[in-house]
Amino acid sequence: MHTHTTVAIVGAGPAGLLLARLLHRAGIDCVVLESRDRAYVEARQRAGILEQGTVDVLRAAGAGERLDREGLPHDGVELRWAGRGHRIDFPALANGRRVWIYAQTEMVKDLIALQLAEGPPLLFEAPVTAVTGPDTQRPTVSYAHEGAERTLTCDYVVGCDGFHGVTRRAVPDALTTTYEREYPYSWLGILADVPPPSDELIYAHSPRGFALASMRSRSVSRLYLQVPNGTDPAQWPDERVWDELEARLDLDGGRKLTRGRITQKSVLPMRSHVTEPMSYGRVFLAGDSAHIVPPTGAKGLNTAVADVVVLARAFDQLHRTGSGELLDAYSETCLRRVWQAEQFSYFMTSTLHTDPEQSPFTTRLQIAQLERIASSPHAAAELAGSYVGPPLP
Structure with missing residues (x-):
């Protein structure tokens, strides 16, 4: 034919x-x-x-x-580090875009x-x-x-x-x-039949590694953990996943994760x-x-x-x-x-993840960058504008 x-x-x-x-x-x-x-x-x-x-x-x-x-x-995302959180307000910082x-x-x-x-x-x-x-x-x-x-x-x-x-x-x-560029870590991603821990995404920097709390709907959570390259999802039983997510997403005075049935696990190289x-x-x-x-x-x-x-x-x-x-x-x-x-x-990626080889100096630079975003309207606006994206060509 x-x-x-x-x-x-x-x-x-x-x-x-x-x-x-x-x-x-x-x-x-x-x-x-x-x-x-x-x-x-x-x-x-x-x-x-x-x-x-x-x-x-x-x-x-x-x-x-x-x-x-x-x-x-x-209308925003939350950055978390060192037990604190800071919300990035997209419409306020990016001309009403979301x-x-x-x-x-x-x-x-x-x-x-x-x-x-x-x-x-x-x-x-x-x-x-x-x-x-x-x-x-x-x-x-x-x-x-x-x-x-x-x-x-x-x-x-x-x-x-x-x-x-x-x-x-x-x-x-x-x-x-x-x-x-190949990154020295991957993401363990899960789908779980539980309500998301927040109405908006949470990006968490932690000494234990990065974590992200996202969602697919109001009743299905999409969650990620930074893991070493070559990780087998079988190495992460459900309880270990929930324990690690809870530790990395910890927020002083914040609500705890709702645990439930994990329906999918996969590892995504970066x-x-x-x-x-x-x-x-x-x-x-x-x-x-x-x-x-x-x-x-x-x-x-x-x-x-x-x-x-x-x-x-x-x-x-x-x-x-x-x-x-x-x-x-x-x-x-x-x-x-x-x-x-x-x-x-x-x-x-480089601001929120912990490179296995990074020095305490690099970690302090990451914290300084997050603190700058939280304290500088200009830095927050730059992040918001990049996240929501420029108008299409």
Whole structure:
């Protein structure tokens, strides 16, 4: 089977699905190829914090109805250290902007439902095996579907298939520069059927290591602990998890954690990675295909959304006017925002985590930085503005 489309999108995560939605509404035909089945894609646990700009674009794309009904708007976060807490008030410090708690799984479900109902084509269990001719007028995507080898020719390819995806391999290594940092710790993440310990997120610095109290809903908590790299979740029985969370989130006079059934445990390594440029010929990389941030700053999903917004506008300009100006500037435009997200994520990670090798001097610097945020409106405003994110391009 041989078919053709204007834009071939590899990967049905939030970036690929949102791009398909934006292109469809602009009258640009595309096909989305996803290696996994629908049930797997809709169950992948990833991010849960949406910036104001991400919420705005979902609403504008007609994908905000359930988000507005079920999402949890958050007007701040709490920083904790040395038995004290300090709240960062987003609207007061960031011109009225806020964030929303709405799990990536739910965003993906919404976009899949819209795509299957309205188009364009979305093929599950269609693993891409190769992208050829990236520097030609008509690249080819080879994939398997329903037991047969198939090809899809297109005018452009967009890789939304992640760091280990096939699309990255279409960009010659000799033409790219990679910047990365591996962190000496990971996160043990859990889902628990208990109400969250606070109405807003809690970021805790502790001599025992970092902890984060988040949520998926008003009845489901998402909690994280800093752990050594290579940690096996089996080493952390439920009682040990709760004991450690309680110790790290301790607040003088604060309420205790509600303990309950833990439904999921997983370990997430921490890394920063950027590939430059984010395009080659007629192949464009978006989201984790081009950049990865540690999750401390809640930037991964939101930066991927910014990528595809830039790309959708560039394709729309090409479609309406024949100009490729925005498309040619895609990588440069996105990388400016990507590096700001990398910087903020690094700042949050290095300030709140305890490196196994760090000296008491470094620990005192971390405490000094937290004290500065608590005492300086300028420092607090900078953190708030970075957290809620700048307006989308």
